Amino acid sequence: MIFVTVGSQLGFDRMTAAVAQWARARGRTDLFFQTGATAADLRGFASEPLLGASEIARLYDEADLVVAHAGTGSIIECMLRGKPIIVLPRSAALHETRNDHQFATARCFAERAGVHVAWNESELAPLLDRAVDPRGGISGGAGIGPFADERLLAALRAFVAE
Amino acid sequence: MSTRRRRVLLVSSSGGHWTELRRLAPAFDACERVWCSVLPEMRAQVAPDAFHLVPDASRWNKLRLLWSALRVALVLLRVRPDVVVSTGAAPGFFAISLAWLVGARSVWVDSIANAEELSLSGQKATRVATLTLTQWPSLGEALPTDAAARRRGTVYFGGSVV
Numbered sequence: 001m002i003f004v005t006v007g008s009q010l011g012f013d014r015m016t017a018a019v020a021q022w023a024r025a026r027g028r029t030d031l032f033f034q035t036g037a038t039a040a041d042l043r044g045f046a047s048e049p050l051l052g053a054s055e056i057a058r059l060y061d062e063a064d065l066v067v068a069h070a071g072t073g074s075i076i077e078c079m080l081r082g083k084p085i086i087v088l089p090r091s092a093a094l095h096e097t098r099n100d101h102q103f104a105t106a107r108c109f110a111e112r113a114g115v116h117v118a119w120n121e122s123e124l125a126p127l128l129d130r131a132v133d134p135r136g137g138i139s140g141g142a143g144i145g146p147f148a149d150e151r152l153l154a155a156l157r158a159f160v161a162e
Numbered sequence: 163m164s165t166r167r168r169r170v171l172l173v174s175s176s177g178g179h180w181t182e183l184r185r186l187a188p189a190f191d192a193c194e195r196v197w198c199s200v201l202p203e204m205r206a207q208v209a210p211d212a213f214h215l216v217p218d219a220s221r222w223n224k225l226r227l228l229w230s231a232l233r234v235a236l237v238l239l240r241v242r243p244d245v246v247v248s249t250g251a252a253p254g255f256f257a258i259s260l261a262w263l264v265g266a267r268s269v270w271v272d273s274i275a276n277a278e279e280l281s282l283s284g285q286k287a288t289r290v291a292t293l294t295l296t297q298w299p300s301l302g303e304a305l306p307t308d309a310a311a312r313r314r315g316t317v318y319f320g321g322s323v324v
Contacts, residue, residue, distance in 0.1 A: 007178075009176075052203055071275070073180070076181050079324060107277065144324055147187065149324070152186070152320050155320040155321060156186060156189035158307070159245070160192075
């Protein structure tokens with residue numbers, strides 16, 4: 001199953017529509033779209049505008065692949081599970097977010113195993129084709145632990161104790 | 163330093179901010195942890211720790227911002243924390259800004275989403291937080307272990323939530 005998620009705040013039809021179009025072209029229906037506000041044609045697919053925390057957790061658990069906006073929540077959820085994620089950064093120029101911080105996020109996380117970046121919507125289909133091909137070279141990372149790195153935790157512990 | 167356990171109030175909005183905030187939890191294992199965020203379902207995610215619900219707001223809706231700030235102030239007065247911690251965005255910024263109401267020290271951990279410049283709320287929080295941490299080495303100075311060597315208003319690199 002492929003879980004497609006735009007996060008909890010704003011719709012992101014540039015991504016939602018591109019993934020739906022790819023799935024139709026490949027004859028796939030095993031996708032779940034979490035869309036926010038949307039005008040995309042999602043007939044034939046499971047979709048919800050918003051999901052509760054437990055449903056989101058279940059979808060991340062069950063997904064073989066996640067396609068998401070380049071939000072840290074989505075990326076961390078996949079890294080926790082060692083799942084591959086394809087991210088498309090939201091663009092401020094297209095009014096998809098207030099600034100281009102998702103491009104910065106994508107640039108930084110692109111170095112981490114399991115995180116794959118589509119820099120624009122036309123790069124989604126080729127990445128998706130590779131991701132569903134066992135020889136495509138797209139896989140999840142080794143996974144991360146549930147908590148922040150020890151350095152940050154130690155800094156915060158020291159601050160509280162001061 | 164009193165002998166009673168320090169009380170720490172952890173505040174954020176939803177999505178990645180909340181995911182990042184929860185990854186800081188073990189830093190406060192020796193403290194009384196109290197959480198404050200914007201969705202009712204979060205209560206179960208941090209149980210048995212206490213949880214307070216406040217309204218979320220963005221800078222586009224001034225009236226709602228004011229309402230959110232007021233509710234955050236009430237939580238501060240009820241909880242009376244020794245330390246306030248936030249990963250953003252609006253409710254966390256209010257908690258950091260209003261920590262003086264109860265004499266609490268405060269630490270702003272700027273979201274890992276802001277890899278190339280501090281978030282807007284992070285830039286503002288820097289002026290009021292006791293300590294401001296970025297998760298990207300290029301955005302902050304090395305964090306001195308000696309608290310007296312730190313300067314308020316300076317951004318320090320503290321480590322990362324992943």
